[in-house]
Amino acid sequence: xxxxxxxxxxxxxxxxxxRYEAQKRITQVFESEILDLYGRLEKDDLLKKLEExxxxxAE
Amino acid sequence: xxxxxxxxxxxxxxxxxxRYEAQKRITQVFESEILDLYGRLEKDDLLKKLEExxxxxAE
Amino acid sequence: MTEDSQRNFRSEYDEKVGFxxxxxxxxxxxxxxxxxxxxxxxRTFSQRFPLPSMYRALVWKVLLGILPLHxxxxxxxxxxxxEHLDILHALxxxxxxxxxxxxxxxxxxxxxxxxxxxxxxxxxxxxxxxxVFLAIAKAIEEMVEDSVDCYWVIRSFVSPLRKxxxxxxxxxxxxxxxxxxxxxxxxxxxxxxxxxxxxPYDFWFKNCFVGCLPESSLQRxxxxxxxxxxxxxxxVAVEILLAFKIKxxxxxxxxxxxxxxxxxxxxxxxxDSLDAIVSKAINLWHKHCGTLAHSA
Numbered sequence: 001x002x003x004x005x006x007x008x009x010x011x012x013x014x015x016x017x018x019r020y021e022a023q024k025r026i027t028q029v030f031e032s033e034i035l036d037l038y039g040r041l042e043k044d045d046l047l048k049k050l051e052e053x054x055x056x057x058a059e
Numbered sequence: 060x061x062x063x064x065x066x067x068x069x070x071x072x073x074x075x076x077x078r079y080e081a082q083k084r085i086t087q088v089f090e091s092e093i094l095d096l097y098g099r100l101e102k103d104d105l106l107k108k109l110e111e112x113x114x115x116x117a118e
Numbered sequence: 119m120t121e122d123s124q125r126n127f128r129s130e131y132d133e134k135v136g137f138x139x140x141x142x143x144x145x146x147x148x149x150x151x152x153x154x155x156x157x158x159x160x161r162t163f164s165q166r167f168p169l170p171s172m173y174r175a176l177v178w179k180v181l182l183g184i185l186p187l188h189x190x191x192x193x194x195x196x197x198x199x200x201e202h203l204d205i206l207h208a209l210x211x212x213x214x215x216x217x218x219x220x221x222x223x224x225x226x227x228x229x230x231x232x233x234x235x236x237x238x239x240x241x242x243x244x245x246x247x248x249x250v251f252l253a254i255a256k257a258i259e260e261m262v263e264d265s266v267d268c269y270w271v272i273r274s275f276v277s278p279l280r281k282x283x284x285x286x287x288x289x290x291x292x293x294x295x296x297x298x299x300x301x302x303x304x305x306x307x308x309x310x311x312x313x314x315x316x317x318p319y320d321f322w323f324k325n326c327f328v329g330c331l332p333e334s335s336l337q338r339x340x341x342x343x344x345x346x347x348x349x350x351x352x353x354v355a356v357e358i359l360l361a362f363k364i365k366x367x368x369x370x371x372x373x374x375x376x377x378x379x380x381x382x383x384x385x386x387x388x389x390d391s392l393d394a395i396v397s398k399a400i401n402l403w404h405k406h407c408g409t410l411a412h413s414a
Binding site: 063066067070071074075077078080081082084085087088089092 | 154183186187188190191194195198199201202204205208211212231232233234236
Binding site: 024027031034035 | 204208211212
């Protein structure tokens with residue numbers, strides 16, 4: 001009976017672990033998405049600045 | 060002794076669950092951040108388009 | 119020096135440095151060797167005796183359920199706890215905290231994220247309960263060295279406080295009752311000049327005396343809170359009023375109407391006397407509630 005309890009506990013723990021792993025993979029994907037978006041935003045800002053400078057130079 | 064084993068298992072499971080919960084919260088926060096960033100990018104794009112149209116109209 | 123006076127000196131000295139006797143320290147060490155740890159015994163110990171400061175963080179971690187009772191699971195559990203640093207990493211990823219963010223604020227943001235209450239922007243003004251969190255976090259940070267441990271102690275200390283939320287509204291009433299037992303004239307006096315309802319209850323009970331008592335006294339009071347009694351807070355408040363009875367009565371004439379006045383009073387009090395007030399409060403609490411006041 002004791003072995004039973006131990007086995008059950010191990011299984012539950014394993015299930016919790018794998019849920020954690022799955023969730024962690026999701027956050028990792030999201031994280032790179034965020035990095036990417038920040039990158040695009042910065043590029044946009046940079047482009048805007050360049051345009052502004054160009055326009056100023058042209059004036 | 061059996062109670063002991065059960066207690067130990069409960070403790071471990073709780074700790075394992077709590078890091079899963081934390082990971083889930085991170086996902087939620089990342090989700091709203093991504094939405095927010097997309098919103099900002101779109102606004103940027105929109106602004107850029109508006110500027111372009113303005114410039115074209117002025118030409 | 120006679121043997122007796124030497125012993126007295128010794129025990130007074132020991133009390134000052136955080137343990138009343140070597141015996142107590144030894145028996146705590148024995149308790150900490152138990153496998154699995156007997157949490158009820160540890161609870162009783164910290165209710166009855168002052169915790170030696172070298173073991174405080176460890177005992178708190180057990181009482182707050184951060185460390186498992188089985189030595190065998192320690193390593194794995196602490197590894198799980200460490201994974202919470204992912205939260206910190208995530209906060210960095212969304213530019214919520216940076217390298218220059220003060221540690222206490224980092225803890226606050228981590229806690230907010232974990233409880234699903236992260237504000238939209240880090241520049242939003244802090245709520246009063248966030249400020250309490252920061253004050254508590256600051257005090258705990260002074261106590262616990264390891265940063266992961268520290269976050270966990272803060273997180274778990276704040277959660278029982280939230281658990282006491284139901285008990286909190288009853289503390290002012292308990293305060294009346296015990297003040298009445300100790301000095302009914304003072305209570306009567308406060309009542310007749312309607313100062314009673316204006317006492318800084320929130321400051322005392324919600325904030326657990328943070329910012330009001332020096333660190334050493336605070337830790338001794340929190341030992342009792344962590345081991346399950348928030349009623350100790352009532353007795354500290356009673357002893358403060360008793361100690362400043364005269365001043366409080368004088369203050370009354372100028373209108374004892376703000377927490378600020380009591381705070382100023384306490385701020386200008388030498389730390390030694392606040393330590394003594396806390397010792398008295400603990401004795402009074404033992405007198406009224408016994409030493410097994412877990413549920414109180």
